[in-house]
Amino acid sequence: MAIRTASPGSKGPRPDTRTAVFQAAAAEFSARGFDGVGVDDIAERAKVNKAMIYYHFADKLALYRAVVGDMLATIGTTVTEIAAADLTPADKLNRFIEQFVRHADARPWFPTLMLREIAAGAPHLDLETLTLMKAVFLGFGKILADGAAAGTFRPVHPVLAYTSIVGPLLMNAARERMAAEPGRSQLPMFVAIPHQDLIAHLQLTAQRMLEPR
Amino acid sequence: MAIRTASPGSKGPRPDTRTAVFQAAAAEFSARGFDGVGVDDIAERAKVNKAMIYYHFADKLALYRAVVGDMLATIGTTVTEIAAADLTPADKLNRFIEQFVRHADARPWFPTLMLREIAAGAPHLDLETLTLMKAVFLGFGKILADGAAAGTFRPVHPVLAYTSIVGPLLMNAARERMAAEPGRSQLPMFVAIPHQDLIAHLQLTAQRMLEPR
DNA sequence: GTCTATAAATAGATAGAC
DNA sequence: GTCTATCTATTTATAGAC
Numbered sequence: 508m509a510i511r512t513a514s515p516g517s518k519g520p521r522p523d524t525r526t527a528v529f530q531a532a533a534a535e536f537s538a539r540g541f542d543g544v545g546v547d548d549i550a551e552r553a554k555v556n557k558a559m560i561y562y563h564f565a566d567k568l569a570l571y572r573a574v575v576g577d578m579l580a581t582i583g584t585t586v587t588e589i590a591a592a593d594l595t596p597a598d599k600l601n602r603f604i605e606q607f608v609r610h611a612d613a614r615p616w617f618p619t620l621m622l623r624e625i626a627a628g629a630p631h632l633d634l635e636t637l638t639l640m641k642a643v644f645l646g647f648g649k650i651l652a653d654g655a656a657a658g659t660f661r662p663v664h665p666v667l668a669y670t671s672i673v674g675p676l677l678m679n680a681a682r683e684r685m686a687a688e689p690g691r692s693q694l695p696m697f698v699a700i701p702h703q704d705l706i707a708h709l710q711l712t713a714q715r716m717l718e719p720r
Numbered sequence: 721m722a723i724r725t726a727s728p729g730s731k732g733p734r735p736d737t738r739t740a741v742f743q744a745a746a747a748e749f750s751a752r753g754f755d756g757v758g759v760d761d762i763a764e765r766a767k768v769n770k771a772m773i774y775y776h777f778a779d780k781l782a783l784y785r786a787v788v789g790d791m792l793a794t795i796g797t798t799v800t801e802i803a804a805a806d807l808t809p810a811d812k813l814n815r816f817i818e819q820f821v822r823h824a825d826a827r828p829w830f831p832t833l834m835l836r837e838i839a840a841g842a843p844h845l846d847l848e849t850l851t852l853m854k855a856v857f858l859g860f861g862k863i864l865a866d867g868a869a870a871g872t873f874r875p876v877h878p879v880l881a882y883t884s885i886v887g888p889l890l891m892n893a894a895r896e897r898m899a900a901e902p903g904r905s906q907l908p909m910f911v912a913i914p915h916q917d918l919i920a921h922l923q924l925t926a927q928r929m930l931e932p933r
Numbered sequence: 934g935t936c937t938a939t940a941a942a943t944a945g946a947t948a949g950a951c
Numbered sequence: 952g953t954c955t956a957t958c959t960a961t962t963t964a965t966a967g968a969c
Binding site for chain 1: 751752753754755756832835836838839840841842843847850853854857858861876877878879880882883884886887888889890891892894895897898900901903904907908909911913917918921922924925928929931
């Protein structure tokens, strides 16, 4: 990835103001939610004048949708690739779980922002953004259907299977965030779980859930 | 439950203003989150003057904590009772799942409010409220430990087991809310799942997850 | 593209009459 | 206990100079 930095003290046009705003917005929205974040907060974090945000984005909602849409598009591409890969359904499922965790590790704002939007009932999302969300679900559903057709999976309603895997994934990310608040690490539900263990547990649970008997 | 209603047109002291505020706050906070709700919104829904809210509660945060605390205390009592009941661990686990769903059915604000607070990293909760949250987790952990001691469950980290069961539960509630928004019922991830099916699925998945091999 | 200044609306919270 | 009116701070958003 190319790194573009403005020369120190430069007064000319900053090449990546938009990117700085975008990244600051992702972090802020993830940390405090749509209503909890002010446009000033984003400007401050991005080290950008507030008016610049309105120069690059129509308004706060459009910026938010851009962040969530980009996030969903990225994970959607990953899932679609896995679903289309040349692997057994069981391997695809394991890969789905592993990639989801790795994806979240590389983009810490992702799970919390997604969980927040889900918890809120997705009131900020338009149909276009929801369609990106759908792509993730459909990719997962394809893995399931292939497995059922091959007889390696028992038939389970894709919605139930999806929530059974993604729900714990997101909830664990939220748990880690709660634990990060000061004075909480002693509480038993906030002990650290290595992501290797998380992945292994979810993979085993998912395989058992789908196992024909 | 006794029903107390002020006589129509009464100008005297309303007996249950506090309750009206409390219930309105639960509904509003659940629907739009701490930052998304204005004290005016709560006053309007409760059909109470805004100043009355500050007469009964110190401020917005104290009101919010009262709502969440009451919610956690109620579910905590239920879980503790199940853990102490005279049942096999497997039956206790099934009962935990069923009661959690039934509890949410009877109190529609519960799952969303809880998921919201979790997603936010519980920034609004003090240690006292978190302790109530802990009680729910500990009750669940006791069921697990009893099962492991009796050999009916394999040993699984209680945090992983807890998120694996409660995560899907909460995520499904959020899903139902997303589906409720207009123009969304056609999307495949928003199809309705009967709660009977949800319970059965989670019970089966949980038992398989914990099954020794 | 970038900045300052400010408009316009809304938020949380309180004073004080009844 | 209940109400009206209001204070103060903050918020989204824009106008307009450079």
